Amino acid sequence: MPTYAQRVVPFGTTIFSEINELAQKHNALNLSQGKPDFDGPQVMLDAAIESIRTGQANQYPPGYGIPEMRQAVADHAQHFYNLPITPQDVLISSGAAEGVYAAIMGVVNPGDEVILIEPYFDVYLPIVEWAGAVPVFVPMRPPEWRFDPEELRAAFSEKTRAIIINTPHNPTGRVYDKEELAVIADLCKEFDAIVISDEVYEHLTYEEAKHTPISTLPGMFERTLTVSSAAKTFSVTGWKVGWIMGAPELLTGAWRIRQNVTFAVNHPGQVGVACALQLGADYYDAYHAMYASKRQILIDGLEAAGLKVSSPEGAFYIMADFSDIFDGDDVDFTKYLISEVGVACIPPSAFFSPEHKHLAKDHVRFTYCKVDDVLLAGAEKLAKLRAK
Ligand SMILES: Cc1ncc(COP(=O)(O)O)c(C=O)c1O
Missing domain, CATH: 3.90.1150.10 (Aspartate Aminotransferase, domain 1)
Incomplete structure (x- = not known):
């Protein structure tokens, strides 16, 4: 059988x-x-419904994403993080999970090592293994759920191709501070590694914690693929509309994977999320x-x-x-x-x-x-x- x-x-x-x-x-x-x-938000739901009703969004959208969605993601990154990105630096994905899949498959080679900080969102490990790469684990420990910088350094080697980080973090609720991000960034520059940064909870921090995308650190934009989505920020986990941002050389890898899997992303969802991304303070x-x-x-x-x-x-x-x-x-x-x-x-x-x-x-x-x-x-x- x-x-x-x-x-x-x-x-x-x-x-x-x-x-x-x-x-x-x-x-x-x-x-x-x-x-x-x-x-x-109701305006987001209405925009998506209207785009179905009028027939504006019932067919395949462009594979990279509809122009207004790519523009809205770029404007959002400019507004919140002062990142000078353009729509060309944005690829729309079927949620953050598919974004992570495309990012890993698009930049990691068989035999490479990929560092996973534990606890890790469960889909990361199978994707790393399906890319033919070797996972290297670095734990965060209770009660503070911090990683040990020396342990992280020891996990890097000349075989390290990428590290996957998630901040704000599921499941611990940790938000990496600037020192922790700097440790990761310095190691990536020293070992010429890429960061795949899952930031789906980017708008949820409390008290003095503040979300800093690692791509905003000096020298990091060109070696980071940032993944996020509408799921948690706009309470639409069922839409599976997300995005990947990064330098075109890295994004091209993710795109070549995406174009041969799902090719395009839920069109009405993109219309709705493009509208939601323009909501103000x-x-x-x-x-x-x-x-x-x-x-x-x-x-x-x-x-x-x-x-x-x-x-x-x-x-x-x-x-x-x-x-x-x-x-x-x-x-x-x-x-x-x-x-x-x-x-x-x-x-x-x-x-x-x-x-x-x-x-x-x-x-x-x-x-x-x-x-x-x-x-x-x-x-x-x-x-x-x-x-x-
Ligand atoms: C850390 C993290 N990344 C990605 C996802 C999945 O996001 P999406 O539904 O946009 O694929 C989740 C969902 O729980 C998550 O917690």
Whole structure:
């Protein structure tokens, strides 16, 4: 009987599918997946709907992206980061995940080494392996979730082709500060490596944390592919509209991959997102205030339940330490929480190599990208933990 290819053998059903199934079985309140349960800006939705209704956007758009979307991404980068990019430096992708795929496949050669900082967003590893490259892991450690600069230096070699970073970070909520970014940038320049920087949570930072794209550091634009998307900033994870920005020499590699996979990206979605990218400070102020308040609701709920949390600096996740109230690892606790308490979360050991999984064994990840009623209901259920 024919069967699937060797390359997919190591990547079987993920823990996420198992968790989702269990959550459904127990009708648990789902604080696991980073998927908002509310809609993004109405002008964006209206623009996309109108473009379907009028037939403006029902056929293949240009492969690199529609001109107004590429212009809007360039203007957004100019406005927020003072990056002097033009639409020629922008390639639209089917979400950030496909952007990362195209970036890795487009710039990494078989036999190259690619550094992954753990915990890493789960799709990075299979893509690196399918590119024929060798992953090299560098962990961030609790409770601060920082990497050790010496360990990072030791991971670089003449074989290093790229490092994949994600800031603001899923799942820890870390936002790399200028010193951490400078360490990465200096090593990349010393070893002539490329950065693939996943910045999908670019607009979600709290208190004094501030997002700095690594491409804005001296000498870094020409060696960085920055990936982002509309999913989290405009609450449209279902649209899968994202983008890659970078110097044309690097972008060409990503484009040659994209043109032979999906070629073009969801046309009505691009019309909507091009419109959303032109929203002004009012939108971002309200968005930010909304998430700061949701973050506090969940922090309060988790602390009242007896879990230890430190306020995350960015994104919309909280890593909570349950070691004071439960004996077992993150997968055991997740299953217990779903079946006995009725709340679903994610065991973060799934974002680590086998060698470093133990670093996450006392933590689980919750998301707060949910309406307040759901977060409050979650907090109420979590309170049962204290009682138990
Ligand atoms: C770090 C990170 N990158 C990429 C993605 C996927 O983004 P998109 O839906 O735009 O493909 C996610 C989604 O959770 C994420 O957390």
